[in-house]
Amino acid sequence: MNDAQVEALVEAAEEGVETDGLRVPHDGTGYGFETPEVSHEGLSEAEFRTAAEESPWFVSNWHYWTHVVGGPGSARYAFLRWVEGADDHDVPERYEALSAGTDREWGQLSITATLGEDGLRRYDLRHEADTGVPEDELEGYVDPLDARRIATYDDEGRYRPLSTAPTLRTGWVYPDLEGAALVEAVEFLYPATVENWHRERRGELDITHFRETAERQTGIYSIVDQLTVEELDAAAEACCVDSQCLKRRMWDEDEETPLDAPRGEEAFPCREPCSLLVTAARKFVTLGREETRSYEFELTPTEKEQVEEIIDAVAEGRVGAIREADLNDGANRYRARYLRALRGGEHGLSNTPTYPEDHG
Numbered sequence: 001m002n003d004a005q006v007e008a009l010v011e012a013a014e015e016g017v018e019t020d021g022l023r024v025p026h027d028g029t030g031y032g033f034e035t036p037e038v039s040h041e042g043l044s045e046a047e048f049r050t051a052a053e054e055s056p057w058f059v060s061n062w063h064y065w066t067h068v069v070g071g072p073g074s075a076r077y078a079f080l081r082w083v084e085g086a087d088d089h090d091v092p093e094r095y096e097a098l099s100a101g102t103d104r105e106w107g108q109l110s111i112t113a114t115l116g117e118d119g120l121r122r123y124d125l126r127h128e129a130d131t132g133v134p135e136d137e138l139e140g141y142v143d144p145l146d147a148r149r150i151a152t153y154d155d156e157g158r159y160r161p162l163s164t165a166p167t168l169r170t171g172w173v174y175p176d177l178e179g180a181a182l183v184e185a186v187e188f189l190y191p192a193t194v195e196n197w198h199r200e201r202r203g204e205l206d207i208t209h210f211r212e213t214a215e216r217q218t219g220i221y222s223i224v225d226q227l228t229v230e231e232l233d234a235a236a237e238a239c240c241v242d243s244q245c246l247k248r249r250m251w252d253e254d255e256e257t258p259l260d261a262p263r264g265e266e267a268f269p270c271r272e273p274c275s276l277l278v279t280a281a282r283k284f285v286t287l288g289r290e291e292t293r294s295y296e297f298e299l300t301p302t303e304k305e306q307v308e309e310i311i312d313a314v315a316e317g318r319v320g321a322i323r324e325a326d327l328n329d330g331a332n333r334y335r336a337r338y339l340r341a342l343r344g345g346e347h348g349l350s351n352t353p354t355y356p357e358d359h360g
C-alpha cells in the first residue's frame with residue numbers, strides 16, 4: 001500500500017466504499033472503516049488514515065480492483081477475479097496465496113498471478129506443458145500482439161486453422177504482464193473465449209444452433225443443410241470433442257435436438273458452429289451422397305484389426321508418435337507397409353476393385 005492509495009480512499013469515502021470485505025461508510029459526522037477484522041466509526045480524517053494504514057491489504061486490494069482494473073461488470077474484470085479466485089477467498093487468503101503464486105489453467109494456457117508492489121498483480125502466461133520451466137529457457141514476450149504469432153503454428157511448424165485446437169506451441173512465456181495485457185494476450189491466443197465465458201456466466205450467451213447456421217450458408221456451402229442428424233453427430237464427434245477443440249460445444253442440431261457427441265470439459269463455451277466445422281460438414285455431405293456397397297475382402301482377423309488400428313491412429317493424430325521399432329502397434333509404419341505389400345494389389349485392398357462393374 002502507498003500514500004496515493006490512502007489518498008484515493010479518503011476521496012472515495014465521500015461516496016462510500018464496499019469491496020471484498022472493506023466497507024467505508026461516511027455519514028457527514030465522520031468516517032467509518034470496516035473489514036472482517038476491525039470496525040471503526042465516527043473517525044476523524046487523521047484517524048481514518050491511520051485505520052487505513054493498519055489494514056494495508058484491504059486498501060491496496062480495493063485500489064487494484066477499482067483504480068487499476070476498473071470496469072466492474074466487464075469480461076476483463078470478471079476474468080482477472082477468476083484468475084485469483086476472488087469470489088471464493090477473502091483478501092488475507094488471497095494475499096497469502098498470491099505471495100506464492102496462484103495458478104489457473106485456461107485451455108492449454110497456464111496463468112500464474114502474483115503480488116507486485118503495493119498490491120498490484122503481475123501475471124505469468126505460458127503453455128501448461130512449460131509449467132515449472134525456468135524463464136530463461138523459454139522465449140520471452142512482452143507485447144500481447146505477439147501472441148497472434150505464437151498461435152499461428154504448432155510445435156511441428158504446421159499452420160493451425162483452429163485457434164482452440166489443443167496444438168498450441170510450447171517454449172514461450174510472458175513472464176510479467178499487467179492485468180489488461182494478460183486478457184489481451186489470452187484473447188489473441190483463444191479469440192472471444194473470455195468474452196463468451198463471461199456472457200455464459202451472466203446467462204447471456206446467445207447460441208446459434210447448426211440448422212440456423214446451415215440455413216445462412218450460400219454458394220458451395222449451401223449444401224451443408226443436407227447433413228442428417230446422425231451425420232451431424234458424427235461431425236461433432238470428429239471435430240468438436242476435447243481432443244480436437246478445447247471449446248465446450250453449446251450448440252446442437254437445434255434447440256430441441258441435442259447431439260450425443262461429448263460437449264467437452266473446458267471453461268469456455270462454443271456458441272455456434274465455426275467455419276472449420278462448416279467446411280468439414282460440406283465434405284461430409286458430399287461423402288454421404290454415395291450409396292454403400294458390399295465388398296468381400298480376404299484378411300486374417302489380425303489384419304482386420306490392424307486396419308481398424310490404422311484408422312484409430314490417424315483419427316487420434318498419433319501416427320507420428322508410433323516408434324518404428326514398435327511392431328506390436330498395428331499402425332506401425334513397417335506393419336502398414338507389410339500389409340500393403342501382402343494384401344494390396346493392382347485394385348487396392350485384397351485386390352478388390354472399388355467398382356467391380358468396370359472390370360468385366
Ligand code: SF4
Nearest residue numbers: 240245270273274277
Ligand atoms: S464448432 Fe466445434 S470445432 Fe468449431 S470452435 Fe466450436 S467446438 Fe470447436
